[in-house]
Amino acid sequence: MEKKLRELKNRFFSELKTVRDDDFLAELKIKYLGRKGELASILRGVKDLAVEEKPRVGQLANEIKKELLEVFGRTEAIIKKSAIRPRNFDSSLPGQRREIGHLHPSTIVQEEIEEAFAKLGFSIFDGPQLESDYYNFTALNIPEDHPARDTQDTFWVEGKNLLRTHTSNLQVRMLEKYGAPFRGIFPGRVFRYESTDASHEHTFYQTEGLMVDRNINIGNLIAVMQSLLSAVFHKKVNVRLRPGFFPFVEPGFEMDIECFICEGDGCSVCKQSGWVELMPCGLVHPGVLKAGGLDPEEYSGFAFGLGLTRLVMMKYRINDIRLLQSGDLRFLKQF
Amino acid sequence: MYLSLNWVKNWLKLPKDVDNKQIALDLTMATVEVEEVIDQAEALKDIVVGKVKEIVKHPQADRLQVCQVDTGESVEKIVCGGSNLSKGMLVAVAQVGAKVRWHGQGNWVTLSKAKIRGVESQGMIAAVEEIGLGDLFPSRSETEILDLSGFKVKPGQPLSQALELDDTIIDIDNKSINHRPDLWGQYGLARELAAIYHLKLKEYPVVDLTTKNQIKLKVSVQDKANCFRYLGWAIKNIKIEDSPWWLKKQLQAVGLRPINNIVDVTNYVMYELGQPLHAFDARQIKDAHIQIKQAKKGESFITLDGKRRKLPEGALMISDSQKYVALAGIMGGQNSEIGTDTTEIILESANFRAASVRRTSTALGLRSESSARFEKSIDPLLAETAIKKAAQLILSLCSESYIASKLVDVNNNPFKEITLEVPESLINQRFGAVIHTTDIKGILQRLQFGVEHRSKTFQIKVPSFRATKDISIPEDIVEEVARIYGYNNIPYQLPQVVLQEPIFDVAYQGAKDIKKWLAWAQAYTEVYTYAFTDIVWVEKLGFDLKQHLKVKNAVSPEQSYLNLSLLPNLLSKAEDNLRWFDEFRIFELERVFDKRSRGAYHTDQSKKKFLPVQEKSLAGLEVSSYNSEQVFLSVKGLIESLMDYWNIKWQSEKIKLPYANHAFQLKHQDIILGNFGLIKDRLLDDAKAKIGFWQFDFALLVKYINFSKRYQSLPKFPSIRRDMAVVVDETVGWSDLEKEIINISSLIRQVEPFDVFTGQEIGANKKSLAFHLEFRSDDKTLMAEDVDQLMKDVLKILEKKFQAVLR
CATH class of the missing domain: 3.30.930.10 (Bira Bifunctional Protein; Domain 2)
Known part of the structure; x- marks a missing residue:
């Protein structure tokens, strides 16, 4: 389980580096930190560990969680700031019409x-x-x-x-x-x-x-x-x-x-x-x-x-x- | 039918405060449909009498002359090409603003000032055809101008006044007098005008004439069932001439071409009373013996238009003691026609059964002014009035002539006098308002009904000229009163009725619903096509011609069978549209006809016989330039969505259709609802287009709509989705795979393919199938481990059943 936690942390950091916009950031949050995210699912496993392992693994898990949240928060702040200027697109392009048929x-x-x-x-x-x-x-x-x-x-x-x-x-x-x-x-x-x-x-x-x-x-x-x-x-x-x-x-x-x-x-x-x-x-x-x-x-x-x-x-x-x-x-x- | 206002003035005085347009409108609102009001003077506007003062040759043109013409107030220079032009001649000058027709042909144009070959011309000297008077003045050549020298006219006089062409003609739509034999003559129309405007109508004058008994005229009616009355009179010492001006112009006003005095008189009386007459050259009537009998099979007869006509068996004929001399009520024969040398005539005024005349005239395709009138059931009393009037006119036109026989009258008039009892309450009920007794009485009396009123009931005597078929029941009297009273004077209010239970008609509701669903949710456009199938398509699609009903009188060979399916016409429309569009979807919902099955509709009250089946079909085409597979799956998807939409349980099975590939039959339980598939390539001219089709027996389909949808409770526990990709033999069908997977465990809720491909990396004759699986339990949240195990089970089964290999 410790191995899983460390591996999770590594993956999280490497993916975080690739974040460029809001949407992806939100996806990462759900994937790793969400209620059904990977971290949560590992944490749920703690209750099934042997009694003697629980405190140590629990502590490690919490530390990692704290670290992830902190780093995530910082990244989020940076991204949000840069995203104040919305991506530009040509709103004068025609809308995407749905094809419909016609009654006689x-x-x-x-x-x-x-x-x-x-x-x-x-x-x-x-x-x-x-x-x-x-x-x-x-x-x-x-x-x-x-x-x-x-x-x-x-x-x-x-x-x-x-x-x-x-x-x-x-x-x-x-x-x-x-x-x-x-x-x-x-x-x-x-x-x-x-x-x-x-x-x-x-x-x-x-x-x-x-x-x-x-x-x-x-x-x-x-x-x-x-x-x-x-x-x-x-x-x-x-x-x-x-x-x-x-x-x-x-x-x-x-x-x-x-x-x-x-x-x-x-x-x-x-x-x-x-x-x-x-x-x-x-x-x-x-x-x-x-x-x-x-x-x-x-x-x-x-x-x-x-x-x-x-x-x-x-x-x-x-x-x-x-x-x-x-x-x-x-x-x-x-x- | 033309109504001449000058003509009816013989019997009544039209109100001064009503103009001609108003008369037309009032007639329309009370009696008949008026198409047009023609003002003769208006048509001859700006045409005046002129006197030719001087003629010099046109300097630039051989055939033209330059004239000085006195037009009353001034002398005008006019260029003219008239071949009969001479100095001092009285002519018709069409001035600037007049309406003329070049060479009597083409459209009417308004004349303007013009230079003709360099010489200015103030209007033109008209030929008769150029001003629409060709019928009145037969001219020998086109270059001849109208010579008015014989008339008492003076320069400057408007032509309409000079020639007394000042009538107003009201053109009545013949369709609107189909039921009114009395309105096929001026006197009948005068009667209506009198009723509308409360005018006094002069009784139609009939004079008694003296007769000699030189000719023993004999009339034998052999077919009493079809000849209700026959009157004949012989007149001698006739001189065939042109009719006098008053007669000519009166005939011309109602659109008839003057011919000679005798023919003109018969036409005049027909137009006055609505009773057709015929005059035979008495020399040609053998033994002065007229016989009325039926034609036998295979006989023929030459009518006076010179055409030999094959007579339908039973056609009513007029014959002398040897030969046929006329087609009764339709047209005379060439053998007894009035000629320029005729001196003796036999005048016929008869009444023939409408149906008999109609049948013969329809069979021969021969319509005449006479047959049009007889078809309407003329009053037999009229025959006597008419012959007396005609004889009187002939005697007055030919001063030497005299009546040389007794008036022969064979009268088998079958029409009884009609008296109707009409309760006042019926009239008020049908009006929805109370109408004064005196108003009702007044209207009916003006229309010459006999009216008595006692104990709130009218005893109404129908005049003979309305009693042949037009008026026979009390409701007819309601109409008479209402139309003269004025329909638009009747107060109106919505009916007050008892509410009724609404009828729910699933076929109607379903049709309305599915059309919108197809158009707005499925991007299908609705087309309407004909009910007819081209035999070429029957062959192309391999349909059975024996199932098609044949149209006996098709408008064209391509439309000679009734649709058995909507597909032929849809395909033909698809072909047309491929010129403009690469991709489209069309559908139609209409009845189709099957000769070989008995339908639900009975043919008459006995309800023993039934019409062929003609239920509605719902069919569509999807046309695309994509590959066949995509078109097929799109059509199949439509069927799946449609059946989901209407909640109909169904299954499909592969069938063979001569015109289709990948054809499937759709069934609900054992009942076939329709089919779908791909139209074979190259069935259309456009070989590139891929066409998917589908069709339903709509009546059956709507029968199985399941309205009892029940809500399913939402899942309490989350589901888990996994993907799997396997390589299998190319022949393995998805549906088999799916069935196996679903059967593995109730926890597998859905299996859905998302990628199918073949290629070198997969191996020959192999394909890769990738699909999503959805797992869910109703009792708990599934764990990854549970799903891992199920995925292994799935793979195991696929390996075993399909030799699948995990990718």
């Missing part, structure tokens, strides 16, 4: 919408994209040969199914499954058979909303949409309703939002009207309620189809719709 802009906007609706007690649902003719059209009062099918050019898939042309395909599915009262939104991908250019895409995103309860009225629809859009845009927005025909609502509306580029004064974006078309909506057609298994005498509701892609493009001023499905990281890294 549609995901970001969709979540804002979902959160706003969730606060009003709307649940969020998802459903099939490969859909039957029944749920996409027939159950929504759009039988075969209905001219409304013209405005929704459809991708047909083998097996008599289709790619849903709107998120409205979930209206009847949800009513069948959950009944009334119902409050929900269904965001997701929809498809229209058309060729793509800067302002047309065959693949885009919508958020359908459906609320069915007793005595739901036109005034409710306006109020709900106005509060929600204000939440999404972080400011009070004005909306207006005008007639619009969609077979699954009656009455049916187009909802316009006050153009927030010109704030209603008229500009090229809103074609000088001060308003931008935002979404079709209306009171749920009694036929749709019936298809969903509800009694239209007892329940009424409203539905809307918010164009998520359009909202994303408006929000970020994206002028080419194709960028959204491009997977181009130069674009996606901006969000």
Whole structure:
């Protein structure tokens, strides 16, 4: 043990000589003099020594400890003094950024919408994209040969199914499954058979909303949409309703939002009207309620189809719709 | 559809205090979507009548002349190249500021002062195409200028006033009148304006005409199910001519090209009432016998545009006693077209079933003004009004003409009169406000509904022109009242409803959660791709084409199958991005489609049939120029972190995939959750890139998220760390080594490799493995001696099991 102690002392002194800065000094202190340091562990061994050896070794150990502490203290003083002047470095260098990934802009906007609706007690649902003719059209009062099918050019898939042309395909599915009262939104991908250019895409995103309860009225629809859009845009927005025909609502509306580029004064974006078309909506057609298994005498509701892609493009001023499905990281890294 | 304000003034007086823009806005808010307001006079602004006083040759150009033109207030010098220019001619002078189109093509430009080959010109003498009047004045050659000498006009008069081209046209989006057959004519639009502005609307005038019975016109409707009504009249002593100016300019105002008096009359009445008409050359109608029947399989017919069309079986046809003469409701035939020598016509005013017209016109890809209207379900009563109006016009235009047959009318009108019982309370409930009974009554009466009100209920008689499909239930009446009342006059308030229990949807929550985790913690960027797979990728990846659903009408061959996996599109996006980036990570969460499995969604209410499975997949790629091992371990690390994050127990096993190296399948118990590995080199065009992939069946994955995390008490005693390095055979796997070490003692808490290397100093086919070991006991502070012993045990086992040598 005496040998160990002397060897420790030697090592300590030789390492101390190499000390140049604070950090290393602190390390040495822990290594040799700390509570779990080498000296402490040797000292703990003293209690296991033979009775006759204890006093001598103990004394030696204490002397060495005292010496180490003294020398350490002196070194520390010298180092601390020289360290008053901090090491210089160029603080104007860029910080070390952590690499992060990016969410798709549609995901970001969709979540804002979902959160706003969730606060009003709307649940969020998802459903099939490969859909039957029944749920996409027939159950929504759009039988075969209905001219409304013209405005929704459809991708047909083998097996008599289709790619849903709107998120409205979930209206009847949800009513069948959950009944009334119902409050929900269904965001997701929809498809229209058309060729793509800067302002047309065959693949885009919508958020359908459906609320069915007793005595739901036109005034409710306006109020709900106005509060929600204000939440999404972080400011009070004005909306207006005008007639619009969609077979699954009656009455049916187009909802316009006050153009927030010109704030209603008229500009090229809103074609000088001060308003931008935002979404079709209306009171749920009694036929749709019936298809969903509800009694239209007892329940009424409203539905809307918010164009998520359009909202994303408006929000970020994206002028080419194709960028959204491009997977181009130069674009996606901006969000 | 164009609404002409001059036209509707035939039946009502528009309010003076409302300007045209306001009319457009009010129509938009109450009835239809207005796209544009076109002011004819505005379009002809700064174009005046001029009289050519003097013509001299241009000094620098052979084909140009320099004219002195009297424009009323002054005489201007204008350079002109008109081939028909003559002294004393009345012409249209486009002055500085006028809008013109060079040679009738390209964009409209505003005219400014110009020097033409060195000679200054104050505007130009216009050709018809240059000022948008080509339809009104067919010219023989492009160099011909508009000659106004036949008109009662004088120099200086604005052209719009001189030619009475002072209409305002409101361009209505056709989509917004798809459900309103009555709005495909000016009179229907006038009715709406009358309702909006509380105007008196003149009843549509129908005159009784005298007829002779010279021609025994016969109409046989064989297909009563598709022809609801057919009226025919023969008119003799017709003289085919240009239409009079008032008719021409009225047609031109609504975008129709004048052709000749007879065709123009049929078009005029169609635009006035929304009822298409057709005129046959009577000479070509054999036996004066019109028949309405279905086409048989394999037949064809030449329409008046000269195209031979293969008729779909069952297409509704107009025929004489021998041959087809028109595609019912869509287009006439070339064989019976009105020609310049036509003297006798048979006028048709009919009503065909909307679905039948639509089906045939869709099948033929042939749309016309007529089919667009029939598709909307026209009121059969209109057919009679229209034929009478047309005949009256023809008689007035051709002074010698007379009606040579009785009015034949085969009427199978299937539409019943509709009376709706609408409780006042329904209207108030749907409004969310109380509306005065008199307001409701007033609105409906202005829209020409019959209204009676007793015991708080309206008895509403739907006018025939709204009863073909548009109005059929009480909610339709709510809409009528609300739109005229003004949607934006309805007070609004948030609904008052009973709170409901929230629904916790793990798939939704999980999706939201994992997207953020991948983006913000794992530096993965989210991409959206199409739902379609290119067959080239199916082959490249060795997928089974039979599992892919085929799109019947793909937009391009590269998009003809639905995604079975997200990998093809992700790889394709990776390929694109390699042009810009060497290293990146991308992921997508979307539905994929498998033809061969039945999914959870039923196809209709019977719930007996189901759509193919279309659950969501979560997949990602890690692209790097590092070596394969690093990419693989990075992907594996992601999987490990993800499963830790969601607290899912898992194991992996090596599998073979045609497109991958080092592929592993991920399992929870016996359930396969997904796979990961390295994409084979050279699968992409960029041979240098190393690509790691992973994909999960997301629906399954979220099912096994374990939310019941329990806290583990913190260690009471310190742990001791030691390092060890051994040399083993290159084939020895770390996981085997680790398993052996962990099994030696419960005091060994963790074994973690920190350095693996091979090299000459290690020896051929050998590798050095260095690792940390962590020792800890739950009962006491471990002593160095305890750990020394364990280290010896570890080495012993490694020597025995793996012939390891301590370094």
